[in-house]
Amino acid sequence: MSSVFLSHNNIFSAYGPDSVSAIAQIKEGVSSLQLVEDSYLLEGPFYSSRISDDLLNEKFERLRPTENYTRLEKILIASLSDTLEKADLEIDDRVGLIVSTTKGNIDVLEKHSVFPEKRAYLAQLGKKIKEFFQFQNDAIILSNACVSGVLALAVAKRLISQKTYDNVLVVGGDLVTKFIMSGFNAFQALSPEPCRPYCKTRSGINIGEVGSSVLVTADTRQMAREAVKIMGEASCNDANHISGPSRTGEGLFRSVQAALEQSGLSIESIDYISAHGTATLFNDEMEAIAFNRANLQKTPLNSLKGYFGHTLGASGLLETLIGMHSLQKNMLFASKGFQELGVSRPLNIIKDTTSKPLRTFIKTASGFGGCNTAAIFQSAKP
Missing domain, CATH: 3.40.47.10 (Thiolase/Chalcone synthase)
Known part of the structure; x- marks a missing residue:
C-alpha cells in the first residue's frame, strides 16, 4: 500500500x-x-x-x-x-x-x-x-x-x-x-x-x-517542507451520552490503541500529543484517563484552544496543520493558559514553547454523541 x-x-x-x-x-x-x-x-x-x-x-x-x-x-x-x-x-x-x-x-x-x-x-x-x-x-x-x-x-x-x-x-x-x-x-x-x-x-x-x-x-x-505521512488512524464511538464523554475514556482509549496498532509504532516513538483539550471539566478529565490507560501520561502534550478557541468541526484539521509545522520547526508549542494540573491523572503538559528534535505526533479529538478519533503523523523529511 x-x-x-x-x-x-x-x-x-x-x-x-x-x-x-x-x-x-x-x-x-x-x-x-x-x-x-x-x-x-x-x-x-x-x-x-x-x-x-x-x-x-x-x-x-x-x-x-x-x-x-x-x-x-x-x-x-x-x-x-x-x-x-x-x-x-x-x-x-x-x-x-x-x-x-x-x-x-x-x-x-x-x-x-x-x-x-x-x-x-x-x-x-x-x-x-x-x-x-x-x-x-x-x-x-x-x-x-x-x-x-x-x-x-x-x-x-x-x-x-x-x-x-x-x-x-x-x-x-x-x-x-x-x-x-x-x-x-x-x-x-x-x-x-x-x-x-x-x-x-x-x-x-x-x-x-x-x-x-x-x-x-x-x-x-x-511534498511541502512541512509534509507528514499519515501512519495510522482510527475512530470509536463510546455511546455514552449525547454531550457528555465517557467517564472511563473508553472511546478515545480504543481510538489511540487502534491508531498505534495500524501505524506499527511504539508509544516511545510518539514525540508529543496534540490533544483536544477544550478546558471543560468533563472533557479534560476524560482525556487524562484515556491517555493514562494508553500509557501516554509521560508524553509531552498540548492543547491549542488557548490560541484559537474551540473551532468545532475545523479544530482537528487546524491543530493537525499546526502539528505539521511543529515537526518541521522541531518546536513544541506551549499549551497556553495552563498553570496547575486540574485533572485526576498525571499528564505532561507543555508549559513553555521549547525547541526539540521531533518526528512523530498523535492528534486526538472527541465530540458530542460519543465520537472519538486519533491519527498519527510522521515527518516526511528524510
Whole structure:
C-alpha cells in the first residue's frame, strides 16, 4: 500500500490569511482570543477568536467572485484557494473534495440573513465550494461534531489508499454564531475568560472561527517542507451520552490503541500529543484517563484552544496543520493558559514553547454523541 501524505496547507484565521501568520504568533505565545461585546450573539461579554471582516473581504475580493457567498463559504474558499495555488494542481476526475464542519451555514437561519434557508443544508455548502473551484466530483461533507476535521483526513487517506482518488483537498471551517453561542451557554460550558485546558482553575471553552485546508496525496512530487505521512488512524464511538464523554475514556482509549496498532509504532516513538483539550471539566478529565490507560501520561502534550478557541468541526484539521509545522520547526508549542494540573491523572503538559528534535505526533479529538478519533503523523523529511 502506498504512503499517503498531508502537504500544502493554509490556515485562514484571526491571526492572518495564511499558516505562516498563525505559526509565527503561536511561537511568540500570542493568543487570538479577544474580549467581545456583542449582545446579539450573547447577552454579556465573552472571549472569542473571530476573523475580521476587513481581512476576509480583502482576501475574497481578490478571487473575483461572480455571485454572493455566505461568510463561511468565503472563509473556506479563501483558505482553499491558497492551498490550491501552492499545490498548482490540475483539478480532474481523480481529485476529491472533503468539507469538514459541525454546523455549516447555520447563520442563514437567523432573521437578518439575506440568503434562502436552503443554504443551511450541508449539501448546498459543498455544492458552492465545488462550483467555485470547478471540482469534477461532488464534495463529501463530513459533519461528525468536533472530530470532523481529523476524521476528514482519515477518510481522505482511505479514499486514496483505495484508489478512488489520487489527490483529495480537505477544507474545514465553522463560525461564531448566535446558535453556537446560545447552545454552549445553555450547557454552562462557556468560560468568562481565556480558556485554560487541563488547568485546575479552568472554567470552560471559548468559541473561535477559522478556515483550514490541506492537500492529501500519495504523490511524492507534491511534498511541502512541512509534509507528514499519515501512519495510522482510527475512530470509536463510546455511546455514552449525547454531550457528555465517557467517564472511563473508553472511546478515545480504543481510538489511540487502534491508531498505534495500524501505524506499527511504539508509544516511545510518539514525540508529543496534540490533544483536544477544550478546558471543560468533563472533557479534560476524560482525556487524562484515556491517555493514562494508553500509557501516554509521560508524553509531552498540548492543547491549542488557548490560541484559537474551540473551532468545532475545523479544530482537528487546524491543530493537525499546526502539528505539521511543529515537526518541521522541531518546536513544541506551549499549551497556553495552563498553570496547575486540574485533572485526576498525571499528564505532561507543555508549559513553555521549547525547541526539540521531533518526528512523530498523535492528534486526538472527541465530540458530542460519543465520537472519538486519533491519527498519527510522521515527518516526511528524510
